[in-house]
């Protein structure tokens with residue numbers, strides 16, 4: 286199959302709708318990462334997502350909705366009662382945007398989407414291209430990240446092509462993604478917010494809005510608690526080269542490694558060192574993380590080393606992605622790094 290890459294225009298949106306209505310796949314930009322879209326209420330189309338990605342069917346998908354109105358999601362059978370009141374406030378405040386809500390599954394949602402669960406993950410993206418596509422198709426799109434399973438999520442159209450060339454008919458190119466990491470996933474069982482996957486919408490922002498403590502519950506944060514979100518694997522988003530999280534900021538650049546620094550160093554840096562946030566903003570680091578992991582990985586180094594992530598409200602999201610992409614950690618001991626593997630189960 287020939288994979289075409291087309292910039293977003295009314296013509297390419299129409300073409301994307303035509304492909305989607307035939308039950309095929311289209312990759313499209315969102316503010317988080319590029320999604321691999323299919324008609325979310327059509328089981329045979331959803332099935333194709335799992336095949337193209339090599340994703341296990343036990344890993345549920347997120348439905349992307351044309352409307353930020355939960356009442357409409359209920360009226361169209363995407364979600365059902367009881368709808369927790371706090372989800373209304375979260376949707377009103379953060380949609381369209383990078384927040385996914387876990388809500389009771391409506392009768393129209395196939396089991397393929399939810400991996401058999403009685404809850405469904407939904408969000409309304411803010412990217413203009415995603416909004417144009419969703420309003421043109423006027424139906425929910427199931428859309429996980431447009432990468433092969435377990436690989437780094439794509440944050441621009443060329444990365445999608447690298448991942449899925451020949452496997453899908455069309456990639457809509459809407460430029461680089463603003464957020465650069467996947468959405469925050471929030472569960473609201475008993476109306477209490479729990480973050481199952483940290484993202485750009487932080488626990489602090491949710492707590493402040495709802496006036497309730499918002500816990501982060503995933504394996505990378507609470508090592509001993511079992512994950513409450515299927516698909517939140519301890520290993521994910523990984524480059525092909527081993528990635529090590531450094532205990533200390535990287536000061537020495539050894540030729541056999543690629544280096545990802547948080548800030549620009551005082552002195553000049555070599556070409557095999559890349560900076561996550563030249564302006565020292567965690568949002569900028571998130572935006573650059575997957576792009577730089579891809580660049581470093583393309584050099585096939587012995588290993589990729591990454592700086593510790595400084596404390597901020599966004600640090601849990603960055604640490605989560607880096608931890609799950611990693612093989613282990615590295616400690617600088619005088620004149621060399623000592624590597625330590627980690628449990629990946």
Ligand code: AMP
Pocket residue numbers: 344345346347387399402404405406428429430467468470481482513514515516517
């Ligand atoms: P993505 O791979 O970015 O499409 O994100 C999908 C992720 O959302 C899954 O891997 C789960 O971690 C989470 N998710 C989706 N549906 C549910 C659900 N019903 N309950 C809990 N987590 C879910």
Ligand code: MG
Pocket residue numbers: 429430438
């Ligand atoms: Mg993914």
